[in-house]
Amino acid sequence: MTTMTRPGTADSSRAPAPAVRRSQLWRDAVAAEWLKLRTLRSTYAFLAGGAAATLLGMLILFLLVGSFDGASAAEQANYETADLTVVVMPFVTFFLASIAAMSITTEFTTGSIGPGLLAVPQRRILLGAKATTAAAVGLIGGLLFALLALAGATLLLGDRPAPLNPWPSWTHALPTVACAALVVMVTSIVALGLGVVLRSTASALVTLGGLVLVAPVFAHFLPTTWHLRFASVLLPNLTPQLAGADHPYLLSPAGALVMLLAYVGVALGAGLIAFGRRDAT
Amino acid sequence: MILVRKLTKRYGQTLALDNLSFEVRPGAVTGFLGPNGAGKSTALRIILGLHHPTSGEALIGGRRYDRIRHPMREVGAVLDANAAHPGRSAVHHLACLARSNRIGRARVRAVLDQVGLADVAHKRVGGFSLGMRQRLGIAAALLGDPAVVLLDEPINGLDATGIRWIRSALRTLAAEGRTVLLSSHLMSEMALTVDDVLIIGRGRLLAETSMTEMRDRFERDVLVRSPRAADLAAVLTGLGASVTAVETDTFVAAGVDAPAIAAAAAAAAIPVHGLTSRGATLEDVYLQMTGEAVEYRSTERTAQS
Incomplete structure (x- = not known):
């Protein structure tokens, strides 16, 4: 190595930056993440996807109601319950959770994770801010779409009786709506965790689709005992178990809540480990 | 810092x-x-x-x-x-x-x-x-x-x-x-x-x-042109420089820089027609330093006779 002397220079005499509390850092990071979501077209595309799924569910219900009205009393007694949240919410969950997954995967794929970490180098705070934003989008979006589905179902079902009409009145559906929103929120956090671990939009969305849309269908092909065990722990099926509604699954509301917390713990834990240890490229 | x-x-x-x-x-x-x-x-x-x-x-x-x-x-x-x-x-x-x-x-x-x-x-x-x-x-x-x-x-x-x-x-x-x-x-x-x-x-x-x-470190010597090259060379040798003749009106001085040569020539009233500092270019120095440390090197194609 060649070393030569250099003239000394006085250090810059800039005033030290004011102390910043950790909570203030976190609030600023959340505000920045919220702004990031609002300034991307893909966010609105996924919200439109959720709206389209809700409208499609209403169309299916409209056709079902028409068929119900034309059926005999004996046939009407054999109709499936027209709980619109069962039809609509898995798709809404997929679209809203995709926003959460893409909030991190697009940063990896476009390289904008670099400027993001230069702005907020405390990785736990950055991931926490993303999780908070994802959870907020999931909860608020899930609640809005579930309420929209409930309103549509209430209007379409009118005073038709059970088994087609699952609720004596719309107020009886509110626990299911709230629990559906909670499940969307948790699924969004899981999607974020998947995005951090997989770092690829395609991989994260395919895995998310498998978890939310494919696995519940796949469960039906298992023997009954295994079907119930497996299906009971799947995210979409936690909604009726959490709400204590009429369902064939195995978990109590408390058990379903523990399962939801376990999903959050595993997703955030894996995300924190992956995000904290890996180099950001 | x-x-x-x-x-x-x-x-x-x-x-x-x-x-x-x-x-x-x-x-x-x-x-x-x-x-x-x-x-x-x-x-x-x-x-x-x-x-x-x-x-x-x-x-x-x-x-x-x-x-x-x-x-x-x-x-x-x-x-x-x-x-x-x-x-x-x-x-x-x-x-x-x-x-x-x-x-x-x-x-x-x-x-x-x-x-x-x-x-x-x-x-x-x-x-x-x-x-x-x-x-x-x-x-x-x-x-x-x-x-x-x-x-x-x-x-x-x-x-x-x-x-x-x-x-x-x-x-x-x-x-x-x-x-x-x-x-x-x-x-x-x-x-x-x-x-x-x-x-x-x-x-x-x-x-x-x-x-x-x-x-400065990689500046090697100075090419001097003067109609009284021999006289100027003698003056510079007296200042501790080493001098090598190139032509009758040109020599190379090492161990002394161009401003010092100009000052010495002016003091002795010797005309100077040219002073050229000769050294490795910064590019040369850089390539010399990093030559051993290049990770990816292209293969030079030589003409086939």
């Missing part, structure tokens, strides 16, 4: 940085030079907390980057001109960064104006040229009016006007007492911009010097 101490980074079997140590002082533009694959970007990424070192540490103002709260107010950096979401507009890209560090919207507009992107502020980054993206990156680095600026290959993609602008901007930042570190693999580019030079190869520090001393 940037302080790098015994920094080592391994990627599997590859040793990217090997016990690298250096300091970057405030009030000067410091060039971080090395051939492709020398470890410049890795070192910058570790300094900025994006990569984890295998051992050693990098400190800015005495702290690790990831310990600095609202770091954009203290450190500005550009590592990759393409590191902005292509679907987001320039103003939104900067606004997101600014919001995370409590920097106002007025500052976003000011830096966009400063880098010449005010007219395209609301256009999506995906439609920007490389030069425009480079300017956007520099705008992001300047957002928090930082005391320390790190730029990785900032001139890539810039046109002549942009290059002149960034040179001027870097000189101004250094004159204000800020610490400026920029990496490049082009010595010619650095020669016009930097005060101090750090040269690395294969992850090791090869030289840490000022640009002036680098020029």
Whole structure:
């Protein structure tokens, strides 16, 4: 190595930056993440996807109601319950959770994770801010779409009786709506965790689709005992178990809540480990 | 002040940085030079907390980057001109960064104006040229009016006007007492911009010097032309120089620089028709230093007889 002397220079005499509390850092990071979501077209595309799924569910219900009205009393007694949240919410969950997954995967794929970490180098705070934003989008979006589905179902079902009409009145559906929103929120956090671990939009969305849309269908092909065990722990099926509604699954509301917390713990834990240890490229 | 101490980074079997140590002082533009694959970007990424070192540490103002709260107010950096979401507009890209560090919207507009992107502020980054993206990156680095600026290959993609602008901007930042570190693999580019030079190869520090001393150190001798060459040679020999005749009116003097020769000639009333300092060019010096440390080398094609 060649070393030569250099003239000394006085250090810059800039005033030290004011102390910043950790909570203030976190609030600023959340505000920045919220702004990031609002300034991307893909966010609105996924919200439109959720709206389209809700409208499609209403169309299916409209056709079902028409068929119900034309059926005999004996046939009407054999109709499936027209709980619109069962039809609509898995798709809404997929679209809203995709926003959460893409909030991190697009940063990896476009390289904008670099400027993001230069702005907020405390990785736990950055991931926490993303999780908070994802959870907020999931909860608020899930609640809005579930309420929209409930309103549509209430209007379409009118005073038709059970088994087609699952609720004596719309107020009886509110626990299911709230629990559906909670499940969307948790699924969004899981999607974020998947995005951090997989770092690829395609991989994260395919895995998310498998978890939310494919696995519940796949469960039906298992023997009954295994079907119930497996299906009971799947995210979409936690909604009726959490709400204590009429369902064939195995978990109590408390058990379903523990399962939801376990999903959050595993997703955030894996995300924190992956995000904290890996180099950001 | 940037302080790098015994920094080592391994990627599997590859040793990217090997016990690298250096300091970057405030009030000067410091060039971080090395051939492709020398470890410049890795070192910058570790300094900025994006990569984890295998051992050693990098400190800015005495702290690790990831310990600095609202770091954009203290450190500005550009590592990759393409590191902005292509679907987001320039103003939104900067606004997101600014919001995370409590920097106002007025500052976003000011830096966009400063880098010449005010007219395209609301256009999506995906439609920007490389030069425009480079300017956007520099705008992001300047957002928090930082005391320390790190730029990785900032001139890539810039046109002549942009290059002149960034040179001027870097000189101004250094004159204000800020610490400026920029990496490049082009010595010619650095020669016009930097005060101090750090040269690395294969992850090791090869030289840490000022640009002036680098020029002086590798200046070899002076070619002198005078109608009274023999008389001037005798005078210079008396001053301790060694002299080698080339032609009747030309000789080469070593051990004395051109100003001293001019002064001696004037004192002895000897006319001088030419003084040419001869030395290795900075490019030569750089290639000589890094020649052994080049990771990727092209194969020269020789003519078949």
